[in-house]
Amino acid sequence: MEVGRGSRSLIRVLLIVNFVAYLIVLGLAAWSIDKYIDGEQDHPPGAIGECSVLIGFTHLRAWRSDSLATAASSAIISWAITALSFGLVxxxxxxxxxxxxxxxxxxxFITISALSQLMYVLLLHAGMLSTRFGPNYGSSS
Incomplete structure (x- = not known):
């Protein structure tokens, strides 16, 4: 059985959900800024979230410990900014x-993206702690 096979399929589903949610957040936030130019800002969670999702897809394709570290660090930053936006919501x-x-x-959608990003961060960090949920450290396969 492939290492981390169960979590790999769950990560794929969470990345797709995050991708769609962040795209909708970006579109609605752009409309909101256009309509209400008075300082409403929700672009950072959407833009940073999309970057995190793209890095996550790269990790999903490579499935190595070095890509896991990159995906986890960008995901935690994205979740932190999305959590701040969730507080404003x-x-x-x-x-x-x-x-x-x-x-x-x-x-x-900010609420949905905050919760799904949190689950994604937890799953990535579970991959750092156990080979059952992620790639082996030191493996190059």
Whole structure:
């Protein structure tokens, strides 16, 4: 049985979910900035999240310990910035007021991307701790 085979398929699913969610966040955030130029910013989580997903696909293809370290470090940075954006979403929801459907959709997708990115980060870090979930350290295959 291939090393880390079970987590590899789960990582693939999480990367696809993250890719779609971050693309939607980017599109809705671009619309939001265009409509409300007053400092609303949600581009960084989408752009950095997409970069993290692309690095994750590279790791999925290579499946080596050096690509695991790169994917894990970019994923944790992406999750941290997405978590900050999620905090702003929570603040907007608690404050209430009228928000359009697109802004509510943006909030929902930021929440989805924060949770799926967290699961992706946890799975990558499980791969660092055990060969059951990721590539062997020191292996070049």
């Amino acid at each position: 929570c603040k907007e929801i608690i404050m209430g007021g009228h928000r359009g459907k697109r802004l509510q959709t943006l909030e929902a």
